[in-house]
Amino acid sequence: METLRIGVIGLGRLGRIHTTNLIQHVPEAKVKTLADPRVDETKKWAERLGDFEITANWQDVLEDPEIDAVVIASPTTLHGEMLKAAVKAKKHVFMEKPLAHNLETARELYKNLKNTGVKIQIAFNRRFDHNFRKVKDFIDSGELGEIHLIRTTSRDPHLPDIEFVKKSGGIFFDFMIHEFDTARFLTGSEVVEVYAGGSVLLDPRIGEAGDFDTAYAILKMENGAICAIDVSRKTTYGYDQRVEVFGSKGSARAENDRETNVIVSTEAAVCSDKPLYYFPQRYMQSFANEIRAFVESVLEDKDVSAGVEAGYYSILVARAADISAKENRSVKIAELI
Ligand SMILES: NC(=O)c1ccc[n+]([C@@H]2O[C@H](COP(=O)([O-])OP(=O)(O)OC[C@H]3O[C@@H](n4cnc5c(N)ncnc54)[C@H](O)[C@@H]3O)[C@@H](O)[C@H]2O)c1
Numbered sequence: 001m002e003t004l005r006i007g008v009i010g011l012g013r014l015g016r017i018h019t020t021n022l023i024q025h026v027p028e029a030k031v032k033t034l035a036d037p038r039v040d041e042t043k044k045w046a047e048r049l050g051d052f053e054i055t056a057n058w059q060d061v062l063e064d065p066e067i068d069a070v071v072i073a074s075p076t077t078l079h080g081e082m083l084k085a086a087v088k089a090k091k092h093v094f095m096e097k098p099l100a101h102n103l104e105t106a107r108e109l110y111k112n113l114k115n116t117g118v119k120i121q122i123a124f125n126r127r128f129d130h131n132f133r134k135v136k137d138f139i140d141s142g143e144l145g146e147i148h149l150i151r152t153t154s155r156d157p158h159l160p161d162i163e164f165v166k167k168s169g170g171i172f173f174d175f176m177i178h179e180f181d182t183a184r185f186l187t188g189s190e191v192v193e194v195y196a197g198g199s200v201l202l203d204p205r206i207g208e209a210g211d212f213d214t215a216y217a218i219l220k221m222e223n224g225a226i227c228a229i230d231v232s233r234k235t236t237y238g239y240d241q242r243v244e245v246f247g248s249k250g251s252a253r254a255e256n257d258r259e260t261n262v263i264v265s266t267e268a269a270v271c272s273d274k275p276l277y278y279f280p281q282r283y284m285q286s287f288a289n290e291i292r293a294f295v296e297s298v299l300e301d302k303d304v305s306a307g308v309e310a311g312y313y314s315i316l317v318a319r320a321a322d323i324s325a326k327e328n329r330s331v332k333i334a335e336l337i
Pocket of ligand 1: 013037056076078096098123125
């Protein structure tokens with residue numbers, strides 16, 4: 001196979017990013033079909049990018065023998081059903097995080113989707129980000145020594161739509177899931193215990209939906225490292241994405257990316273640009289890198305960086321964090337397996 005023929009399911013924010021990246025940055029891929037119930041909007045959006053088959057019915061993509069792989073970027077509650085059907089239809093799958101909106105579905109997928117004969121990549125894009133990648137390279141080089149502590153911060157520039165919150169699976173499943181995967185990715189170790197908490201400080205409707213808008217988690221890893229995570233659904237200054245790794249021989253810290261690196265110093269203050277506004281700006285390069293890696297993994301039969309196992313283990317941690325926050329106790333991952 002020289003060209004990977006792809007159908008994209010779900011043409012919202014992420015589906016459009018992945019489609020655009022495939023067209024503009026992955027010459028070995030050909031996007032054939034776009035599936036979204038919002039057919040007219042999808043047609044209008046896709047006009048400027050080329051000719052595609054457009055359908056309201058995602059199963060059309062799976063029934064098409066000319067499609068080798070699918071990108072699933074639908075709402076999280078549909079991930080489990082769509083992933084199972086795509087694998088049954090023998091399509092390779094690139095699917096947005098999280099693997100599922102609850103632990104039960106994730107566990108079922110993990111048990112049933114081993115040795116499927118197709119590639120399945122879960123879109124943990126931070127693994128493909130230039131800053132996170134460099135921190136990981138320093139860890140792998142041994143220059144930081146044994147890793148003892150990790151701190152990660154993830155704060156969005158504005159509140160999500162309340163309807164999105166209701167269908168998201170909650171702050172630990174939808175949002176902090178990236179940090180859980182980052183902890184596993186950077187330490188190369190599994191989470192064994194979680195202590196987490198949350199508050200509703202930004203929008204009471206988020207509390208009424210049974211969720212938090214501000215949260216933290218402390219993870220204890222199997223190798224003894226401790227990871228401290230904080231997240232917020234809203235800042236006043238852009239998208240705040242930082243990580244620091246502290247080891248026995250040194251530390252590495254990734255700061256926020258900015259539009260320019262100019263620092264202006266005056267009598268009043270020393271100022272720089274604010275962090276890049278949100279994920280489409282901050283993580284654009286990582287989105288292109290991750291989908292290119294997926295296409296390569298299929299065409300060159302290489303392992304994916306994060307598959308169903310990474311999806312499942314991050315969900316285990318999300319569930320543990322949810323229980324911990326609601327029951328005000330630490331939760332061992334072993335309780336959930
Ligand atoms: N990696 C990241 O940084 C990141 C950021 C945001 C969202 N996400 C993930 O991406 C996924 C999509 O989020 P989004 O923000 O793009 O949502 P969105 O609401 O913008 O897009 C979802 C799209 O799916 C479509 N859809 C709904 N039902 C469908 C069906 N039955 N068949 C086909 N399409 C259907 C909707 O019409 C919509 O166009 C979520 O799982 C979310 O967790 C990842």
